[in-house]
Amino acid sequence: MAERSGMVEKRGPGLWFTHLGLIIGVLIIFFPIWLAFVASTVTQPEITQPPMPLWPGDRFFENYRDALVSGVNAPVARMLANSLIMALGIAIGKIIISLLSAFAIVYFRFPGRRLFFWLIFLTLMLPVEVRIVPTYEVVAGFGMLNSYSGLIFPLIASATATFLFRQFFLTVPDELAEAARVDGARPMRFFIDILLPMSRTNIAALFVILFIYGWNQYLWPLLITTDPSMNTIVMGIKQMFPSGDDVADWPVIMATSILAMVPPIVVVISMQNLFIRGLVDSEK
């Protein structure tokens, strides 16, 4: 009976094959990262002569210390800090600006409300690359080259996030705003006491997405930072590549790559918990 109906019998090997498939998939995806990690723990000659080592060497601490303290053009610790400031600045700035603009658009009736909404929406159609030359002109004109404000401000307005918060605010029942008015809450009080706590799941989700967006910026930092001490890590890795007859210091470059991956992973994993808890808790 059991063999023919199959459900229970098939489950054993079926489960096995499923897991085997998944494990193989994970290994394939993980392999290059593993190679990068291995390369960051061995010496330069070991990398350059085939076959490439597949197990970590004994130079972990030396290579990572070299990378963090001296790097190739600039110390990696410095570049990590730059990237962190830029990514946090973009993520937090974008969230604050879009929360406020969505609040204005949804809860206030002012002349040109729809026009402003559509203007914000329109900027969705212009990616950074399209407006990069005029933006560069403006930033250079303000003397913001090689500065954190130059890295952050041009990327800080976000139509996507504004749109997302607008949609969320529209689902909040009008009675809540009215109850708050009767309770004596002025608009900003309502925003801070009621709307913000209710949006925390959306904020967490957006923070993850925007942090990674900011962290991965490549073209813009490449354009406006000429001083190596202002390099961000993502563009810094590319800068480390040798030009002409230079010899690449592969262990240090690889250590830098591994270091560049750590903050986004930390953000994703730590925010994921909050994110899921927020989703489970959410009530409407």
Next chain:
Amino acid sequence: MATLKLNNIKKRFGSTDVIHGVDLDVADGEFIVIVGPSGCGKSTLLRMVAGLETVSSGEISIDGKRVNDLEPMDRDIAMVFQNYALYPHMSVFENISYGLKIAKTPKAEIAERVATAAKMLQLAPYLDRKPRELSGGQRQRVAMGRAIVRKPSVFLFDEPLSNLDAKLRVQMRLEIKALQKELGITSLYVTHDQVEAMTLADRMVVMNGGVADQIGAPLEVYANPATTFVAGFIGSPATNFLPVAALSSPRAGAATIGIRPEHARLVHAGTGQTNGMVKFSEALGAETLVHLVLPAGESFTVRQDGTMPCPQEGEHCGIDWAQDSEIPFGADSRRIEIP
């Protein structure tokens, strides 16, 4: 503790007139229920008193002070919303005390007032819970608690019981009535349920199409409806209307007469004021509602005692009533007095 006065209140949305001039004087501590079908403007009227809608013309005064241009928070009112409008991320305690917190009431006083309100509403064990962990009736009580702690001059209720199931509605109705009596706060209560209006009101306002058709004590309104609308809306089952032309003897000046179902009785065919055929009857135990069709096609309902014999479907009966129980209406649907 305050009086509330509405003076020729009108409301326009764009070019649509929603409320065509309502006058109302509410005495201190009085419980006024505004009742009417959906779309009659009763909620709009309440929201204007609350300050959530602007007043197109007319004047609202609370305790003799004009409040037309004041924000809700400055009018000294508290409101209970239909869907409770509790803040989902705040505990019951925070929900109830939010208004006091904004008003910068001292912490000790907040704690004391919330404790008093919670005791009154049997919410004390739930103060740390979030609204989603409460049942419908408990949420309703939290919404009431939020209104009570502010000690307002006027309570406003916007269909507060319509999200509850029937049994809980009856229970909460009694609680609201008892609470209002105990606190003695002037209240304005909006509902579409005429039973709620009859049981709660000191006086009720029957609204129809943006006009207050009648204002009066519930039994007074029931016994002497001012228009056919009021006669049809208040009372269940509804008043029977008969054109005078269909009656054997004329009624001077009247175009229509209304007869309450409990004032009519079934008699042998041909012996009553009119005749009808039994369509179906609803036996409710204590009483039986017999629905009949008259020869001209109107339907007629007779409410009789549950112990009375119940006619079969399709049977022809006479319907009789005492002439002094008739409620006569003129051609304009307004009540007339027959000399």
